[in-house]
Amino acid sequence: xxxxxxxxxxxxxxxxxxxxxxxxxxxxxxxxxxxxxxxxxxxxxxxxxxxxxxxxxxxxxxxxxxxxxxxxxxxxxxxxxxxxxxxxxxxxxxxxxxxxxxxxxxxxxxxxxxxxxxxxxxxxxxxxxxxxxxxxxxxxxxxxxxxxxxxxxxxxxxxxxxxxxxxxxxxxxxxxxxxxxxxxxxxxxxxxxxxxxxxxxxxxxxxxxxxxxxxxxxxxxxxxxxx
Amino acid sequence: xxxxxxxxxxxxxxxxxxxxxxxxxxxxxxxxxxxxxxxxxxxxxxxxxxxxxxxxxxxxxxxxxxxxxxxxxxxxxxxxxxxxxxxxxxxxxxxxxxxxx
Numbered sequence: 527x528x529x530x531x532x533x534x535x536x537x538x539x540x541x542x543x544x545x546x547x548x549x550x551x552x553x554x555x556x557x558x559x560x561x562x563x564x565x566x567x568x569x570x571x572x573x574x575x576x577x578x579x580x581x582x583x584x585x586x587x588x589x590x591x592x593x594x595x596x597x598x599x600x601x602x603x604x605x606x607x608x609x610x611x612x613x614x615x616x617x618x619x620x621x622x623x624x625x626x627x628x629x630x631x632x633x634x635x636x637x638x639x640x641x642x643x644x645x646x647x648x649x650x651x652x653x654x655x656x657x658x659x660x661x662x663x664x665x666x667x668x669x670x671x672x673x674x675x676x677x678x679x680x681x682x683x684x685x686x687x688x689x690x691x692x693x694x695x696x697x698x699x700x701x702x703x704x705x706x707x708x709x710x711x712x713x714x715x716x717x718x719x720x721x722x723x724x725x726x727x728x729x730x731x732x733x734x735x736x737x738x739x740x741x742x743x744x745x746x747x748x749x750x751x752x753x
Numbered sequence: 754x755x756x757x758x759x760x761x762x763x764x765x766x767x768x769x770x771x772x773x774x775x776x777x778x779x780x781x782x783x784x785x786x787x788x789x790x791x792x793x794x795x796x797x798x799x800x801x802x803x804x805x806x807x808x809x810x811x812x813x814x815x816x817x818x819x820x821x822x823x824x825x826x827x828x829x830x831x832x833x834x835x836x837x838x839x840x841x842x843x844x845x846x847x848x849x850x851x852x853x854x
Contacts, residue, residue: 625772629772712799728811732801
């Protein structure tokens with residue numbers, strides 16, 4: 527596996543995103559400990575939840591009780607449903623065990639990398655995703671531990687943690703913008719996202735905006751190139 | 754509910770959402786569902802970027818984060834939409850704006 531070209535390409539592409547993931551991992555670790563989570567549980571959260579947005583929601587809502595945290599988690603998690611469906615269509619006849627393993631790190635970042643790599647014609651999207659997953663998952667857990675150990679002594683916001691993450695998504699979106707329909711989806715997504723900030727609770731904004739824009743994009747006629 | 758039980762419940766919800774359709778075998782869906790899945794990734798990433806840049810603290814805030822977005826767009830144009838190009842130009846624009854303001 528380690529010598530497989532697709533795996534190595536995924537590992538390399540995932541490595542490009544490591545600085546942003548590291549900053550966010552440190553921020554989560556530090557904030558979670560400050561919010562009262564024990565260090566071991568902070569790291570365990572990154573190991574088993576593997577969702578930055580949901581984990582930050584946990585930190586923000588911990589004092590309010592379990593129900594708001596779980597409602598927010600559900601809102602954030604719903605976007606994984608179409609992500610899983612899209613990925614399922616790409617990976618071909620693979621075993622259920624492999625699919626169960628791939629789902630563990632089905633995160634926005636490696637999903638975006640895999641979609642883009644598949645468009646570029648990478649030989650094996652599954653091995654590519656495994657490489658990218660390994661790079662990002664290991665760093666997410668490791669830098670969560672760094673933040674949990676450092677606690678309030680670090681302030682990742684001053685290094686740009688709040689900016690680098692959205693920039694990363696801008697970078698993941700850029701290769702997908704091909705043709706008139708894609709540009710219209712971009713415009714609708716920006717409009718839906720801005721509207722969601724005004725009308726939706728924080729945890730439901732991205733899922734709501736993406737679903738609304740994708741639904742509207744579905745109704746657009748394809749370009750002449752078939753996109 | 755203990756903190757540990759809460760984290761396990763979060764993990765269960767998140768994993769269930771991830772695995773629900775990923776374990777589905779067979780042909781990719783066609784028709785409207787297929788077209789929805791085609792455009793969903795782009796809509797998702799643009800929404801993530803827009804919400805993160807326009808409302809970094811939850812409320813709409815026209816901050817220097819938008820300068821980073823501008824830098825990222827320039828980076829995309831200059832480097833043929835390369836991942837590292839968008840990140841580098843966006844980060845450089847953000848740092849420059851921070852120095853100026």
